[in-house]
Amino acid sequence: MTPPAIDLRSIIPELVIAATAMATMVGGLFLPAGRQHPLRWLAALGTVVALGTTLAAGSSSSPAFAGMYVRDTLTRVLQATALVAVLLAQWLSGDYVERMRLDIGEYHALVLVAALGAMLMAASSDLIMLFLGLETLSIPLYVLAAFARTDPRSQEAGLKYFLLGAFGTAFFLYGIALLFGATGSTGFQALAEQAHAPKTFFRAGVALLTIGLAFKAAVVPFHFWAPDVYEGAPLPTTAYMSVIAKVGAFAAFVRVYMVALAALAAQWSTALAAISVLTMIVGNVAALRQTSIKRLLAYSSIAHAGFILTGVVAGSPAGASAVAFYLLAYTFMTLGAFGVVLMLHRRGEEADRIADLTGLAWRAPALGGAMTLFMVSLAGLPPTAGFLAKFYVFTAALDAGQTGVAVFGVLTSVVSAYYYLRVAYTMFTGQPSEDVGFAGGRWVTAALVAASAGVLVLGIFPSRVTAFVQQVGQVLR
């Protein structure tokens, strides 16, 4: 059976990314080790083209590929977010990958394939498609975590991530099997119909599905892998993983809960509300005493998963748009924060201790200013993207009557200010260590400028982006 041409046209962005990934991989095989620089340009070009086609392509709410794939407004917004994340991550990581003598072609190919996975998850309208997307996202990330082959920490991180990730995927798959048993179909359409009168099987399937997604999103109590993996993986991988896995996982959360299981909202919203509160508390409290910036950002990413989940709990169109806005804001601020750390090195190694940042703002004021901006945004203080992102999710939660979740959300945000501001403060006090040096390049600088601009524009002139992400709400109506 050949798919009709119209279907192929609807997946142009995915095709572009897949083609670029393959071209980069093949290029990496044939170009000599020292001359692989053009591959970075190729990867960036492919991402820009894919982003352009995503934005230019229209959206239709009717599924393609025999009900497997749908290019609706949700797909469009979340794919654009994923591609922005990829683009920034490529700029951030390029210099590091060259400096550490990692394989440039493979690295960029894997990054692109992971992005393809997240894009497919955003576009899925069938559990099989969602699973395919999840695996396409996860497997390159396992490899990327272990990408610094000679570093035992990286090997350990890769193995740990793989084992626990496979565990989560197994739950996910088992959930699909149960749901198939209950409905006789894997399509979201069938799920939505059965959700009105769910059988026990059906509920069990949904529960297992949740566990699988919670693993990917690093939501409490399935978050234990995150700090170790984040710490061990090479810095650019950590940065990329923290963002792209969230985009993919929360795309799935929106697809499964808010769209397919809307009829069951009364039941899952309570469970997710509890998980969300727990995640915000554990993430923010555990982050308080970290000394490694990677572990701090790992717990920060757990905490933010809790905040994003607040939007899902709302279950409303406003909640879905809030999730999309949050993911975009999170992309800019987290990648920005990682970018600042990527600009530094400690005797050629990663400068991943918070103490390494001591006094650096006086040697590089712009870097200090940028880090302050990202930390202020992560803490959710205005006038930054982080504030409006939280404002939107809490508004959606309160509108849905989830006052408790919103109250816990704002209070844990206050807790988070303590550790985020400590990082910014460290950069401005004390004597910088002799061991720490700058390893910036034009690409990282460009990424930092773009991330700072993103944080500020989303915080101060958000109306256009807000209007863009609000399309997401249409999918729920």
Added chain:
Amino acid sequence: MPVLSILIFLPVAAAIVVVCIDRRKTDALYGVGLAGTLAVLALSAVVFFRFDPNQAALQFVQRTAWIPSAGVSYYVGVDGISLPLMMLTTVIMPLALLSAWGSIADRVKEFVLSMLVLETALLGTFLSADLVLFYVFWEAVLIPMYFIIGLWGGPRRSYAAIKFILYTMAGSALMLVAIITLYLHSGAQPGERTFDLIRLGRLPVAMPLQAWLFGAFALAFAIKVPVWPLHTWLPDAHVEAPTAGSVVLAAVLLKMGTYGFLRFLLPLFPQAALQFAPLLSVLAIVGILYGGIVSWAQPDVKRLVAMSSVSHLGLVTLGAFALTVPAVQGSLLQMVNHGISTGGLFLIVGVLYDRTHSRQLDDYGGVAALMPRLAPIALIVVLSSLALPGTNGFVGEFLILLGTFQTNPAYAALASSGVILSAVYLLWMYQRVMQGPVAVKERARMTDLTRREQWLFIPLIALIFWIGVYPSPLLRRSEASVRALVEQVTSHQSPVTSYRP
């Protein structure tokens, strides 16, 4: 011409210029900062004189959609309640910068930058009429202040800065929930909802909910004021902050809380305000007395001045919740007065500290003999702070006590004893520092005021006497708005619960 927007964002424009200046040229950095704040002052003076005193509503209004889909607008305006605080901010900021010119010499660029950003955030807080816009500016104040305390402060600056920011953020976090809840109540459909302060003021909110929302707002403001027993962040922040930071903190930042009472708490939740006014009044009185007694016992002169703020702002709070026109007007005037006199006291402490590097009262004595120009200035500021007739403090305190007496004589009587306490500890402080035998160890360092330092005090002393003798330009401008506010709130008073002596 959008005067208020220019006013709010002019400091940021100056900050951008500062960014472009070489960090070694400290005089140029301070010069640009000072020029920027003086330009803001000039512009605010224009607003002050063109302000129509007969109008109660917002003037110089500018309103454009900011985030249309979420009902948020960029909505600024000034009325009789925000006008005095706008003026206070624009007067204090150049003085604070000038005070730092001689004493802060390292990392000047970042310091001037922080001060300018702080001014924008403060002006935005006082001039916003949209709740989200207000909240954005309100929270934005914290970041520059955090760095001012944390980077240029005393030995325990790191602790004081984080305590300051966590304390105030914890209070305002729940206010954000309350703001959103209020918004959700303002209409059934997203398109009908609003964050517009004026429209929300007309929105009836049912009682249990109104009390909760009142509580959330009141907590945020009470921490900022600070109302006893939420004041524990204040002494630390003040003692550790550099002089310029202390001046802005005492003179302007604390007023954000008392301003919040008048601008948001009373008009948005009138029934709850009437119900909880006795509670807040009692807390205010406890603060007046407690602050006074604790100040009396302080061996540290900066801590003494800081604790005296708790006492003085208790009086301001009492006036705000007395809900009579004279008391509220007095409360508003006293916010300005406290800014001038306590700002002045912190400047004096800063001048002394620059010379001796000590804040202990025991290390001083007989300074008047060594610094003959500082002594009369300090006396005037102290007398203004303890509200001697003829100075600004008297007018404000008198109005508050008069207005409070109309509704509850007992409150007024208790508050008056706080006034006596303030005379005790302030005169005692003056006596121990300025008079008696010379007890300062290094006499050579005790040079008299420089020309720059004199210019710090000349404007303040002019204002002390101007408001003390002829307060009507300020009172006339605030009267219409205050009257409208008091009428709006008391109209909700049911005849059964109302208390009239």
